[in-house]
Amino acid sequence: MERLQKLIAQAGIASRRKAEELIASGEVTVNGEIVTQLGTKADPETDHIKVGGKLINARIAGREKVYVLLNKPKGYLSSAADPEGRKLVTDLAAPALGKLHPVGRLDYNTEGLIILTNDGDFTNFITQKKTVPKVYDVKVKGLPNENAINKLRRGVLLEDGFKTAPAEITELQSTENNGWYQVILFEGHNQQIRKMFDSIGHSVVKLRRTQIGHIKDDRIAVGAYRLLDEDEVKAFQNPSNKTVKKIKPPEKTFEPARKPNLHGGKSGKPQTRRTQR
Numbered sequence: 106m107e108r109l110q111k112l113i114a115q116a117g118i119a120s121r122r123k124a125e126e127l128i129a130s131g132e133v134t135v136n137g138e139i140v141t142q143l144g145t146k147a148d149p150e151t152d153h154i155k156v157g158g159k160l161i162n163a164r165i166a167g168r169e170k171v172y173v174l175l176n177k178p179k180g181y182l183s184s185a186a187d188p189e190g191r192k193l194v195t196d197l198a199a200p201a202l203g204k205l206h207p208v209g210r211l212d213y214n215t216e217g218l219i220i221l222t223n224d225g226d227f228t229n230f231i232t233q234k235k236t237v238p239k240v241y242d243v244k245v246k247g248l249p250n251e252n253a254i255n256k257l258r259r260g261v262l263l264e265d266g267f268k269t270a271p272a273e274i275t276e277l278q279s280t281e282n283n284g285w286y287q288v289i290l291f292e293g294h295n296q297q298i299r300k301m302f303d304s305i306g307h308s309v310v311k312l313r314r315t316q317i318g319h320i321k322d323d324r325i326a327v328g329a330y331r332l333l334d335e336d337e338v339k340a341f342q343n344p345s346n347k348t349v350k351k352i353k354p355p356e357k358t359f360e361p362a363r364k365p366n367l368h369g370g371k372s373g374k375p376q377t378r379r380t381q382r
Contacts, residue, residue, distance in 0.1 A: 106146040106147065106148050107146060107147065107148075107149075108144055108145070108146055109124070109128055109133060109135070109140060109145050109146070109147055109154070110124035110125050110128060110143065111124075111225075111226070112147060112149055112154060112161075112165055113127065113128075113133070113154075113156060113161065113225070114224075114225020114226055114228070114229065115165050115224075115225060115226065116156075116161045116164040116165045116225075117164060117203070117204055117205075117206075117223030117224070117225065118156050118161060118164070118225075119206065119225060120206065120225045120228040120229055120232070121225055121226070121228075121229045122229070122232075124225065125143055127156060127157075128140060128141060128142075128143055128145070129141055129143065132156055132157050133154070133155070133156050134153075134154075134155045134158075135147050135152050135153070135154055135155075136152055136153050137153070149162050149165045150162075170222070170223060170224045170227075171202050171203065171205065171221075171222060171223050171224075171332070172220060172221075172222045172224065172227070172332065172333040172337075172338050173198055173202065173205060173220065173221040173222065173330050173331075173332060173333070174218060174219075174220055174320060174322060174325065174330055174331055174332070174333050175194060175197060175198070175218070175219050175220070175221055175325075175329075175330040176216070176217065176218060176322075176325040176326060176327050176328065176329055176330065177194055177197075177211050177215070177216055177217060177218070177219045177314075177327075177328075178216055178327045178328045179213075179214050179215070179216050180192060180213065180214070181193060181194050181196075181197070181213070182194065182213055183207045183209070183210040183211050183212075183213075183219060184207065184210075185204070185205070185206040185207070191213075194207050194211075194219060194221065195207070195221060197328055197329075197330065198221055198330060203223060204223060205221040205222060205223055206221065206222065206223070206228065207219055207220070207221055208220040208221070208222055208227070208228045208231050208232065209228075209231060209232050209293055210293070210295075211314060212296055212299070212312070214312075215312045215313070215314065216312070216313045216314075216327065217241070217312075217313040217314030217315060218314050218315065218316065218317055218320070218321070218322070218325075219314070219317075220317060220320075220333070221330075227338070227341075230341070230342070231317075231318075231341065232293070235270075235291045235292055236291065237291070237317065237318045237341060238289050238290070238291055238316070238318060239289070239290050239291075239293070239314060239316070239317055239318075240287065240288070240289050240314065240315050240316035240317075240321070241287070241288045241289075241290070241298060241312060241313065241314050241315065242277065242285070242286075242287060242311075242312075242313045242315055243285070243286045243287075243288050243298055243302070243309060243311070243312055244283050244284070244285050244309070244310045244311035244312075245283060245284045245285075245286070245302050245307040245308065245309055245310060246282075246283065246307055246308045246309075246310050247282070247283070247284065247306075247307045248279060248282075248283070248284050248307075249284055249302075249305055249306075249307045253305040253306075253307070254274055254276075254286070254305075256304075256305060257269075257272060257274055257301050257302070257304075257305065258271060258272060258273070258274050259271055260272070261301060261304050261305075263294075263297075263300045263301070263304060264300070264304070265300070267294050267297075267300075269292070269294070269297065269301060270290075270291065270292055272288055272289060272290055272301075273288070273289040274286050274287070274288050274289075275287045283310060284307065287315075298312060299312065318340075318341055319337075319340050319341075320333070320337060
């Protein structure tokens with residue numbers, strides 16, 4: 106006997122969190138009876154389990170798990186469905202791979218690495234556990250000073266009320282007009298990096314995820330993908346295999362977000378100015 110949300114995730118229908126929503130909304134039946142109580146258990150070998158009126162027992166028993174590493178282009182939604190008909194990251198995977206869903210999200214105008222899978226348990230682990238680092242290259246408008254960047258490193262209170270955890274931020278090769286940074290996060294608040302830099306008055310011009318945990322691959326063309334092998338998948342649950350060091354956060358203090366400078370003034374002299382990129 107297993108909890109229904111786990112069985113639905115194993116069938117590749119949805120992540121556990123989404124499965125809980127399906128149960129609560131009355132979309133799941135067991136032996137013809139609607140089940141809305143979270144935590145209800147069922148046996149896929151003896152019980153008839155339906156989601157949206159479709160029997161899922163065979164999918165639970167014979168589901169081959171697939172893990173796809175995709176280099177997401179801008180202009181694609183990180184979802185398996187969209188009522189507005191926008192392009193989806195799942196559209197970029199071959200139909201033969203079956204129904205997949207994205208593990209977490211990248212903003213519509215953000216590019217870079219994202220994992221697609223039919224493994225709901227894997228999705229739940231990656232998205233719920235704050236132990237998997239995500240690495241981003243960030244280009245911002247203007248040149249933030251070191252004090253502003255240090256605020257982001259310590260953690261900042263965003264205008265939407267979210268308090269960011271301490272982040273590791275390293276300056277890359279900035280230009281005369283734009284700062285370039287590598288940002289490492291262990292959390293994934295909606296448009297977090299964009300809001301972080303907005304809070305210090307330097308909007309994000311370009312955002313690209315370059316690494317998820319131990320996985321990075323700059324050989325994948327934009328819009329292309331490759332399959333992750335078994336060892337790569339298993340390594341997500343083995344911290345010793347991660348190639349990105351865990352951030353040791355400083356004392357967790359938060360700075361309130363301030364409004365951007367609308368009068369054209371700079372936030373301070375940059376540390377470095379290099380050639381145009």
